[in-house]
Amino acid sequence: MITRSLRELRALVRRSPFKAAGRVVVITGGAGGIGSRLAERLAAAGASIVIVDRDEQRASAVASGLPRVGKAQHYAHVADLTDPQNIESLMAAIDVRYGRIDVLVNNAGIAVSERFASRDVASIENEFVVNTLSPLYVTRLALDLLRSSDDPRVISTVSLSGIFPQGESVVYCGSKFGLRGAMLSLAFDLKPQGIKVSCVLPSATDTRMLRREAIEGGNTLQFQNPPQTPDDVVRAMISVLDRPRLEAYPKPSESRLVRAAMIFPNLLLTLLPLFEGKGEQGQQAYLRKLIERGDVVEVDGRLELAP
Numbered sequence: 195m196i197t198r199s200l201r202e203l204r205a206l207v208r209r210s211p212f213k214a215a216g217r218v219v220v221i222t223g224g225a226g227g228i229g230s231r232l233a234e235r236l237a238a239a240g241a242s243i244v245i246v247d248r249d250e251q252r253a254s255a256v257a258s259g260l261p262r263v264g265k266a267q268h269y270a271h272v273a274d275l276t277d278p279q280n281i282e283s284l285m286a287a288i289d290v291r292y293g294r295i296d297v298l299v300n301n302a303g304i305a306v307s308e309r310f311a312s313r314d315v316a317s318i319e320n321e322f323v324v325n326t327l328s329p330l331y332v333t334r335l336a337l338d339l340l341r342s343s344d345d346p347r348v349i350s351t352v353s354l355s356g357i358f359p360q361g362e363s364v365v366y367c368g369s370k371f372g373l374r375g376a377m378l379s380l381a382f383d384l385k386p387q388g389i390k391v392s393c394v395l396p397s398a399t400d401t402r403m404l405r406r407e408a409i410e411g412g413n414t415l416q417f418q419n420p421p422q423t424p425d426d427v428v429r430a431m432i433s434v435l436d437r438p439r440l441e442a443y444p445k446p447s448e449s450r451l452v453r454a455a456m457i458f459p460n461l462l463l464t465l466l467p468l469f470e471g472k473g474e475q476g477q478q479a480y481l482r483k484l485i486e487r488g489d490v491v492e493v494d495g496r497l498e499l500a501p
């Protein structure tokens with residue numbers, strides 16, 4: 195028992211590059227900013243990629259633009275992951291095409307900017323279903339296909355909002371805290387079956403999700419620093435493939451600060467307001483940059499995401 199634990203501890207610090215060639219990788223939210231970059235990176239290394247997304251146009255564009263190495267076969271599967279029947283159809287289609295899943299990436303997510311007091315019940319429920327329940331449905335229904343792999347992995351894109359409270363995004367934080375708790379627990383439950391479960395916890399990342407939040411004036415606290423790029427998050431995802439572990443943080447310094455602050459949660463109500471001004475300025479600076487870049491445009495006097 196002790197020898198096995200020591201062997202596992204050694205494996206935690208040893209990096210052995212993940213061999214993507216020939217692997218079947220399923221990425222939910224694969225049409226989005228982070229998912230599409232991960233897809234490109236793993237496809238270039240020889241994996242077959244299944245892009246799962248509710249956005250048909252973007253999903254097809256991403257899948258058809260992926261590099262095809264060797265016998266790799268990519269495809270886009272359109273599904274609304276809030277519907278368990280859609281997930282069952284997804285797994286049936288993957289079974290027919292590939293017969294297994296080597297890496298499942300639970301990455302689809304939404305962030306609603308509206309403040310808690312004006313949210314209706316349906317919108318609160320939907321954010322939880324997309325961010326917390328659907329990754330659990332997908333993982334549950336993928337288990338048979340994962341068991342058919344000789345090295346099955348599950349990675350979930352959580353968020354720093356999964357370990358740190360933010361008053362401007364109550365429901366998003368709750369949904370990501372829930373996702374982190376479930377995935378950490380699942381890592382223990384699935385370990386005896388050889389399925390390795392990891393979470394990646396990004397902070398603000400320059401994707402359509404964050405751009406929308408900047409336009410709508412959502413969570414300002416997250417703009418203490420300029421947002422990172424999707425590639426920064428992808429590096430952390432690849433690092434958990436290279437060196438499987440429970441959690442990885444794309445921005446280690448920021449995550450250490452946040453984790454240290456959570457040792458004294460009772461101080462947060464007093465301390466967090468000190469960061470509000472910098473967050474608001476950061477959000478405005480980001481919005482100006484998005485307009486300069488043409489990622490945000492003015493239509494009829496209102497700011498909108500460029501198509």
Ligand SMILES: NC(=O)c1ccc[n+]([C@@H]2O[C@H](COP(=O)([O-])OP(=O)(O)OC[C@H]3O[C@@H](n4cnc5c(N)ncnc54)[C@H](O)[C@@H]3O)[C@@H](O)[C@H]2O)c1
Pocket residue numbers: 222223224225226227228229246247248249273274275276301302303304305324351352353354395396397398399400401402403404
């Ligand atoms: N961008 C950030 O600042 C940030 C920070 C921390 C964590 N995250 C997390 O990263 C993940 C990826 O987000 P992103 O930043 O790439 O945003 P994104 O909006 O570019 O991508 C999210 C994708 O999920 C898809 N999606 C949403 N709901 C779905 C549903 N019901 N069924 C199927 N697909 C659905 C969307 O169509 C979209 O393509 C999310 O889980 C998000 O919560 C993002």
